[in-house]
Amino acid sequence: MERAKKRLRPSHVVLFVCTILLAVLFIYPIFFALMSAFKSNGDILKDPVALPSSLYLQNFKDLFEQSDFLTAIIHSVFLTVVSELLIICIVPLAAYAIERRKSRLTGFIYTYFLAGMMIPFHLYMFPLFKEMKIFHIFGTMAGPIVCYISGSIAFGTLLYGSFLKGIPLEIEEAAQIDGCTPFQTFWKVTFPLLGPCTASMVILNGLNIWNDYLMPYLALPSGKAKTITVEIAAFVGQYSARWDIVFAGTVISIVPALAIFCMFQKYFVKGITAGAAKG
Amino acid sequence: MKQKKGLDKVTIAFIAPAFIFFTLFIIVPTISSVYYSFTSWDGISPNVKFIGLANYKEIFTSARFGNALKNTVILTVFISICENVMALVLALIVDNVRWGKNAFRSAFYLPVLVSGIVSGFIWKIMYNYNFGTFNTILKNIGLEDARQDWLGNTSLTLIMIGLVLIWKGAGYYMIIYLASLQSVSTDLLEAAQIDGATAIQRFRHITIPMISGAFTINFTLSLINGLKVFDQINVMTDGGPGFTSETLVYLLYKVGFNEGRQGFGTAVGIMLLFIIIILNTLQQKFLRSREVQM
DSSP states (O other), X not given: OOOSOOOOOHHHHHHHHHXXXXXXXXXXXXXXXXXXXXXXXXXXXXXXXXXXXXXXXHHHHHHHHHSOHHHHHHHHHHHHHHHHHHHHHHHHHHHHHHHHSOOHHHHHHHHHHHHHTTSOHHHHHXXXXXXXXXXXXXXXXXXXXXXXXXXXXXXXXXXXXXXXXXXXXXHHXXXXXXXXXXXXXXXXXXXXXXXXXXXXXXXXXXXXXXXXXXXXXXXXXXXXXXXXXXXXXXXXXXXXXXXXXXXXXXXXXXXXXXXXXXXXXHHHHHHHHHHHHHO | OOOOSSOOHHXXXXXXXXXXXXXXXIIHHHHHHHHHTTBOOOSSSSOOOBOTTHHHHHHHHOHHHHHHHHHHHHHHHHHHHHHHHHHHHHHHHHHXXXXXXXXXXXXXXXXXXXXXXXXXXHHHHHHOTTTOHHHHHHHHTTOGGGOOOTTTSTTTHHHHHHHHHHHHHHHHHHHHHHHHHHTSOHHHHHHHHHTTOOHHHHIIIIIHHHHHHHHHHXXXXXXXXXXXXXXXXXXXXXXXXXXXXXXXXXXXXXXXXXXXXXXXXXXXXXXXXXHHHHHHHHHHHHHHHHHHHO
């Protein structure tokens, strides 16, 4: 990627300064939310642009006292973790069989999955909830979880499929000759090699689940705390005068995503580009 | 390995769980929604009345659907164009800036991490007339007259919602453009430079054709994502003022859950699916026609 030229030119400095300005514009709204979470409501209203004067934590205290935000956090974590675990158990297996045991039928199933990517959730949500009621999973955590699993299959098969192409068959053949069953071959030999792909999928899916609104809002029992995102949306209506509390909630929603991003940046990039390459 | 033509037990066992989940919770409800779109189902009562094409007739004649379609087209086209221009600019910047490439890439990507609801809330507060960031800044620099009720002004509402989506989405498409820019061969660019091509000529005749695949993909993705926008509208305007920011998805949600007309809502969803299928088909056509040229 080195573009060879080493000499410093004025254009480099100009571009650098413009980039900084643009980056500030992009980060500002997030910075504004983080900053406002540590200001009292009066300070937010008095001067939204000013920095907080001291480390003010009352908003977080109020948030947990005036609402069942703790339950919402537990729900969000539970939904994200359990869905991810099940997705990892289900999706790579299917992608593996489709990619390694090519036949007309597996080809058809692959197309079938990919075609499903086009169907917008909003189209089928009404019949879906009716169906959930028939299975007695409406109003339980299982409802959103089965939907997150189903929703991850198309993208997951695509992502794993493209990574599997780069993994040599010889390793699997050797394992089979050594007496591994197909199941063992996959979990003990191939799956560990798919680590980066799994990381990309877990991260991108996890972000979607963590940030999802409509599904938990509609499918979890009403009258109780649901998930972080749903609680925040509810506060906006309910405590329309207490921005400080809502900002405290937004920080709790944003910070875990930021932390994961900082730790696993390259997997975000890999997942997005691999997904797009196949369109 | 690839010895069998049909399906052996192992293949079935590997694919079955995914197939069952996918069929049960996406395909079955989709097919039933085709049926419900011909009924006057209210979502609660067990008896579903078949009313033929009445929902579709209403779609093509009602002013509310026309308005929602118009809003959807405005919002989607506005977002897609701006998002792609922005994302390409960001990618070019990150690719060419001398210091801190990774830091800048992360900075531009950060908004992608914020949930739709949270981003809508943050911007709603920034747009606030009395206490918002925009009006405070305008006041501080002496442009009091330029202050606006950003979301309440019906000619601005959709654009203001669009800005939030562009801010939140550009970083995602930037990553795709960046990968594509980095695949442009340096040899080719250097050869052109030796032959005397200016930077603009090189960009126009080498870089642009090489990244046009990424452009097609990004444009389609952003159009489809634009059609599905829900969270920001929900938290910022609830489709208002009046019906000015009611899009197809929002109309579907409102008639389905607030007005108990899920049959009609589903019919709106079917229209949405048609639009998405058309967009996807166009994308495939474009990508294929490009492959022939290469």
